[in-house]
Amino acid sequence: MRASHADRERAVDVLKAGFAEGRLAQAEYEQRMSRAYQAQTHTELQMLVADLPQGPVPQAQFAPRPMMPAVPATFLPMQMPMPQPTNGAATGSLVCGLIAPFTWGLTSIPAVILGHKARAEIRRTGQRGDGQAVAGLVLGWLGIGAWALFFLVMALIAVSRG
Known part of the structure; x- marks a missing residue:
């Protein structure tokens, strides 16, 4: 096998x-x-x-021994911890950040809000999804920055014309 x-x-x-x-x-x-x-x-x-x-080697029972586990942890089957679930707000942040270009940036603000919320929850609960939250934050801030740049350019054009 x-x-x-x-x-x-x-x-x-x-x-x-x-x-x-x-x-x-x-x-x-x-x-x-x-x-x-x-x-x-x-x-x-x-x-x-x-x-x-x-496993443990049998030893003579002449002297009393302190209370010990029957089998050392080295010889026990490995117990894998249950994986933590992925934080839902982190997934939401990533999705909002990814679809922001298709929604004219309207989902950029929710991406940032959900990203910050998710990171706080992840630090508190130990859930997975920190990378998703960070990616959502980055994409959200990029969308907000693109809108800010757009309005700045439009303002400069309006000032230069009149």
Whole structure:
């Protein structure tokens, strides 16, 4: 069966633990690490860690030990955090900024307002979409700047004519 990136990372964690415990020499550790990142199948990964403990090593129960988790976090399956949703105001800001040229710049102001609102919410909640908010802000300010330039040119033309 083909190995996934997560499978490779778990094998690398076992190798790191083996090296930290003194079970692997530096050169062997580095060689196994490079082979782990290049491994394509589960069999290749298993061969790299077969001679290393892949969990806690049983120890004599002569002295009481402090309370510890049953399995160190290194050997637990990786728990991927749930991705944060994308902020809706950031998406709205980007959309308003993108359609501004087609609406004669009328959506530039909402793009700026939504962009600032989205960035504040993203900082507060940790949601995704900061890049969208910044893009919406830039496009919105460019649209506002284009309108300001247009009115300035029109004013200069009116002053020069009369």
